[in-house]
Amino acid sequence: MLDRFLKQFGKQNGEKREERVSQPAESALVPPDLEEEGIESSKNPRRDIPTKPAKSPDEATTIVFANSKGGVGKSTVAFVSCLKLALKKPDFLIEFIDLDRQGTTSESLHRFANKKFKLVSDPEFLLASGGVNNARIYQHLKSGFQLKSENEKRFVFFDTPAGTTPTEYSFMLDTDYLFVPTSASDADLGATKKFLSRLYDANPLINGGKIKFLPTVVVIPNLLEDRTEILTIYRNLREFPCFLGHPIFYSKVFRTTFNYGISDHNVVDLLRITEDFGDWLVNIVCDHSLTAYTPSTLHQI
Ligand SMILES: Nc1ncnc2c1ncn2[C@@H]1O[C@H](COP(=O)(O)OP(=O)(O)O)[C@@H](O)[C@H]1O
Numbered sequence: 001m002l003d004r005f006l007k008q009f010g011k012q013n014g015e016k017r018e019e020r021v022s023q024p025a026e027s028a029l030v031p032p033d034l035e036e037e038g039i040e041s042s043k044n045p046r047r048d049i050p051t052k053p054a055k056s057p058d059e060a061t062t063i064v065f066a067n068s069k070g071g072v073g074k075s076t077v078a079f080v081s082c083l084k085l086a087l088k089k090p091d092f093l094i095e096f097i098d099l100d101r102q103g104t105t106s107e108s109l110h111r112f113a114n115k116k117f118k119l120v121s122d123p124e125f126l127l128a129s130g131g132v133n134n135a136r137i138y139q140h141l142k143s144g145f146q147l148k149s150e151n152e153k154r155f156v157f158f159d160t161p162a163g164t165t166p167t168e169y170s171f172m173l174d175t176d177y178l179f180v181p182t183s184a185s186d187a188d189l190g191a192t193k194k195f196l197s198r199l200y201d202a203n204p205l206i207n208g209g210k211i212k213f214l215p216t217v218v219v220i221p222n223l224l225e226d227r228t229e230i231l232t233i234y235r236n237l238r239e240f241p242c243f244l245g246h247p248i249f250y251s252k253v254f255r256t257t258f259n260y261g262i263s264d265h266n267v268v269d270l271l272r273i274t275e276d277f278g279d280w281l282v283n284i285v286c287d288h289s290l291t292a293y294t295p296s297t298l299h300q301i
């Protein structure tokens, strides 16, 4: 059974890691060995929690990369994702807001900034106490933007630091997409589990409160050594009513992600090696219908 699942992610073990990075996730909705436990993709009952309705054209689509754990790839995946969207959708207006005081991602993205790709920095996004100013973020998102053509759409990406909690970063509960990168290590999975538990516990809807919609939550398996690690992540997080996204394998190419020298070779290599992931991500965030439901348990898309 495990073999069958692994094959869905491409070639067998024993190849170079770099070659595995672009394996298509295909449409394995639930790893087959779990079918034995009576869980099938088509029978994954959907929780009766509505996700956000389709956007009006002038509303920004908001995308957050978060996990309370550091080193899981939040900044890396945010970096790759917004550049990929900018490349594939040149008509879109893309904003990047770095809520990490270290500013690694925004420093590296600086040289790509132009009229359509903006790094939005406002000292008021962060509070002196170290937390985030949720009200200021809402204010920014609501600030009117005149979209100039029918093809134009506004996307706002957020990178967040380690240590975020959904209670403190409450704007996260109100975004469209919340991507949660994790590796398959025990430490990362433990922290991710805690983060997701807090996210669902903190959501007033689940507690019988008034918020109507949840963000689309997608776990991104990152830093994978081999395909069995996808199953490890699945097994550890299967209880959560969210999506399991396209995997990203470990590669040395990522070491130079945040190199902001004069050459863009590092970025070209990075985008090449994450091509399938990037294409997948652009599809997900541009087509609301792909995630317009809440699965009852972790559900691969
Ligand atoms: N798929 C990957 N393969 C190899 N190294 C990675 C990968 N993803 C991230 N990294 C590296 O791991 C480190 C932590 O990533 P980073 O994006 O800074 O994590 P976070 O923002 O969650 O703290 C960085 O050095 C980054 O280059």
Ligand SMILES: [Mg+2]
Binding pocket: 074, 075, 076, 100, 160, 161, 162
């Ligand atoms: Mg980071």
